Amino acid sequence: MDPSKITVAQWIDQWIAAGAPGRKKVKVGQRTLERYEELLRVHVKPKLGTKLLQKLQATDIDKLYTELEAKLAPMTVNHVHSCFNSSLSTAERKGMIASNPMTRIEQLPSAGESDHGLALDEGELKTLVCGFKRSVTMYVPVAVDAATGVRRNELLAFRWTDFDADLKTLKVERALEITKKFGARYKPPKTWRGKRTIALDDGTVALLLAEREKHQRLMAGVPDGAVVDLSLIRLPDDALIFPGMPPAGQSFSFARPRDPSAFSKRFRRTADDLGFEGFEFHHLRGTHATLLLDKGVPVHTVAERIGDDPAVLLRNYAKRKRSQTADTSVSSVINAMSAGIYGS
Incomplete structure (x- = not known):
């Protein structure tokens, strides 16, 4: 033409x-x-x-x-x-x-004030995460996200093959993507920073081990409390750590992903009920990064952990509330954080 x-x-x-x-x-x-x-x-x-x-x-x-x-x-x-x-x-x-x-053109449209969210302190984070214990399907993913700072669609794409209990790590290899054309599918991280291995604290490792045991029992049809050697039960390679529940009339699948939008909406409703009105799921990521930076963990270390650009992290951090402390050991910091997250 x-x-x-x-x-x-x-x-x-x-x-x-x-x-x-x-x-x-x-x-x-x-x-x-x-x-x-x-x-x-x-x-x-x-x-x-x-x-x-x-x-x-x-x-x-x-x-x-x-x-x-x-x-x-x-x-x-x-x-x-x-x-x-x-x-x-x-x-x-x-x-x-x-x-x-x-x-x-006369003037570029303003982006307004970005929603960086008000980062919670450790006490508030504990109250929020523990409040989700009443939800069988929401507590573990919320707790894991609070302890790792991963993006929602990275969290929902975790497979059990990404979890190493011995090394105490989770690998971020992919993210869930929902499109009109292809439906639910997985894609690699947007940038080279996104693909990373995250160190886990003892509390998160224990939580994931307990969750995996539930999946192994479900896989083998073994009731809770029955003494069996779960090491003999192998989950499928594509089994998700946080699979979605099937629609009415369909069978359960370990590889079925959750609906990200529905997941976020459910988090928001529960957070509102707990007194954290306006606190979105992605604010957990900002809270995690802020708490680490407040503890004195180097910016590049925190950025590497959450898969972000250090400059972007600093800009966002400057717009959140924070306190002054000093502790440069990320391992000790996340272990201390998990003690507060999971409670006694």
Whole structure:
């Protein structure tokens, strides 16, 4: 098609179909691609879709952003800008437009204040985690996340093959991803930092061993309390540490993942009931990092543990409440933390 006749909507469709490549000419992940498509379809196409791509002006974009800022959260408008700008930058790189009109807009949409969350102190964390003991399916994953700081979709992708009780470690090898096109699937970590081995404290190891024993008994049909040699019972290689319950009428599978969204919503409801209103599941990650940094554990050590960039970690940490202490041994710190998390 003649580039001079392509509309903004047609270009967006082409860009999405190509995998939404950015300035590094790399396609984004499926989940991100679907989010980009949704943002542009809902917020950009209705207003600017019929305009010819080569006739798109900075003033058109300014007007769009003014309208969006009046009805959407700042972070959402910023996300719209990011993917729309990326699509127009690609159009410029491919010679579809002479220059990107984004470079001439009046003001970039503000992302607002990022939700870094208010980190809990050790006493608050103990109260929160112990409050989940009433939930058979939520307590262990919540406790493990509080003790490791992993991302939710990393937590829900853990397999028993990732757990080494002797070495007291958990390997982060993958993350769960839910997409419209492929459904539930697993993907490698986004960056090289994401793939890591996490040291575990004694309390978390004991908790995971007890959970594995439950799975082994379930696998073999052995009732609780019956004396058997569980070492003879081998779980499937794809068995998840935190599998999901089957829908009505379907059989249980150790490899069936939990629904991440439902998991987060259930956490939020219970946290609210416990008096931690507004505390989201991902705030456990920030709490874990903050407590370690408060104890004096070096930034690079904490960043390596949670799979984050040290600079990003420091920026987020600066926006959370924290205290001053000094203890540079990560092993002693996480053992002390677990004693508070699990209680007596």
